Amino acid sequence: MTNNNSFQGVLDRLEAVNKHLNLPPAIYNRLRSPRRSLIVSLPVRMDNGEVKCFEGYRVHYNTARGPAKGGIRYHQNVTLNEIITLAALMTWKCAIVDLPFGGAKGGVACDTTKMSRDEIKRMTRRYTHEIAMFIGPESDILAPDMYTDEQIMAWIMDTYSTIKGYSVPGVVTGKPVCLGGSLGRKTATSHGLVTVLLEAVKHLGLSYKDLAVSIIGFGNVGATAADILHEKGMRIVGLADSKAAIYNAKGLDIKSVKRYKADKKSLAGFKDAEQVSLNELVGLKCDILIPAAMEGQINSKNAKNVKARIVAEGANDPTTREADAILNDKGVFVLPDILANAGGVVVSYFEWVQDIQRYFWHEDEIQKRLENIMVKAFKHVLTIAQDKKVDMRTAAMILGVGRVAEASAVRGLYP
Numbered sequence: 344m345t346n347n348n349s350f351q352g353v354l355d356r357l358e359a360v361n362k363h364l365n366l367p368p369a370i371y372n373r374l375r376s377p378r379r380s381l382i383v384s385l386p387v388r389m390d391n392g393e394v395k396c397f398e399g400y401r402v403h404y405n406t407a408r409g410p411a412k413g414g415i416r417y418h419q420n421v422t423l424n425e426i427i428t429l430a431a432l433m434t435w436k437c438a439i440v441d442l443p444f445g446g447a448k449g450g451v452a453c454d455t456t457k458m459s460r461d462e463i464k465r466m467t468r469r470y471t472h473e474i475a476m477f478i479g480p481e482s483d484i485l486a487p488d489m490y491t492d493e494q495i496m497a498w499i500m501d502t503y504s505t506i507k508g509y510s511v512p513g514v515v516t517g518k519p520v521c522l523g524g525s526l527g528r529k530t531a532t533s534h535g536l537v538t539v540l541l542e543a544v545k546h547l548g549l550s551y552k553d554l555a556v557s558i559i560g561f562g563n564v565g566a567t568a569a570d571i572l573h574e575k576g577m578r579i580v581g582l583a584d585s586k587a588a589i590y591n592a593k594g595l596d597i598k599s600v601k602r603y604k605a606d607k608k609s610l611a612g613f614k615d616a617e618q619v620s621l622n623e624l625v626g627l628k629c630d631i632l633i634p635a636a637m638e639g640q641i642n643s644k645n646a647k648n649v650k651a652r653i654v655a656e657g658a659n660d661p662t663t664r665e666a667d668a669i670l671n672d673k674g675v676f677v678l679p680d681i682l683a684n685a686g687g688v689v690v691s692y693f694e695w696v697q698d699i700q701r702y703f704w705h706e707d708e709i710q711k712r713l714e715n716i717m718v719k720a721f722k723h724v725l726t727i728a729q730d731k732k733v734d735m736r737t738a739a740m741i742l743g744v745g746r747v748a749e750a751s752a753v754r755g756l757y758p
């Protein structure tokens with residue numbers, strides 16, 4: 344969101360990866376643009392009686408491997424360019440973890456912090472109505488992303504089901520469990536992130552006890568990752584939310600940070616820690632840095648100061664192209680978003696499978712299957728990185744883009 348043409352980054356990375364894949368021009372060119380993009384206008388009655396018009400989007404980037412899949416985000420900086428970028432990343436991500444899905448993304452440009460729950464509900468129902476012909480369990484499955492949650496998924500499911508005349512749980516994942524949501528979905532992105540992070544720690548020969556971790560973003564992904572890593576004996580030394588950043592080299596007490604945040608709605612002013620700027624936090628000493636918030640937070644301004652040995656991307660697109668090159672030159676081991684945060688969509692896939700079968704699994708089974716998929720994907724990407732002597736992002740893209748290209752080639756050109 345710091346960049347109003349983030350899609351250029353996708354194209355640049357695709358071009359770099361094609362040096363390894365050498366795709367036929369027809370397939371390569373097809374992968375350079377989204378399959379379909381829908382723009383909708385959403386008139387919504389606000390609580391004060393006024394009607395406000397919001398702009399919403401849904402993009403199917405590629406569907407060669409299966410139905411389009413991806414979340415929706417509500418944020419004032421949402422643009423079509425950003426949604427196309429994120430839909431492309433979903434396409435590579437689903438292919439890396441070998442799900443039978445293509446990639447999609449959606450969003451509405453709005454500031455939910457200034458809206459009531461009722462206004463958000465009316466906007467969500469209108470958005471679902473306007474994109475209803477574009478989505479469905481066989482064609483495009485929605486999910487949460489930034490500033491969207493379980494309740495919003497429930498409204499989407501209800502609106503779509505009302506249009507159809509019967510319950511269609513499989514049109515959206517990340518729903519409440521009572522509507523066909525999956526156990527373990529809420530924490531899935533963080534669990535997947537920790538799984539690949541521990542694999543990276545093992546690969547680099549580090550002992551994970553007492554490693555120091557800084558996390559940018561204290562929403563669902565960041566806060567859950569902090570809990571799990573803290574339980575594993577790591578020290579969370581730095582945290583940031585959208586308003587403030589805090590640092591304590593001895594380690595933060597996550598429980599009291601959470602209580603403070605719930606009370607004050609921000610980390611600003613938390614005692615027992617130094618208040619720093621976000622750019623300072625990125626450069627402060629830690630072993631593992633986890634960007635888990637907005638795009639572009641590791642950029643050309645702060646990347647040179649990174650001290651971490653590992654950067655694990657919980658967020659989508661958190662590292663700019665320039666920053667990526669700087670981190671690689673410094674020898675930082677980067678776990679790219681399209682691998683590191685794929686746990687969310689993996690459990691979304693489990694949710695969809697359970698919804699279609701109307702048969703639900705135990706949480707242990709979900710965790711075990713999630714871990715297997717993440718470890719397998721990590722090892723596959725690492726082998727490509729070692730064989731081709733490339734960084735982990737390039738290796739992940741070689742795997743993901745390669746699989747999408749293979750499916751496109753086998754399906755062939757229509758007509």
Ligand code: GLU
Nearest residue numbers: 413414486488687688691
């Ligand atoms: N929004 C999440 C992502 O970017 C999850 C998508 C999904 O579960 O479909 O990966």
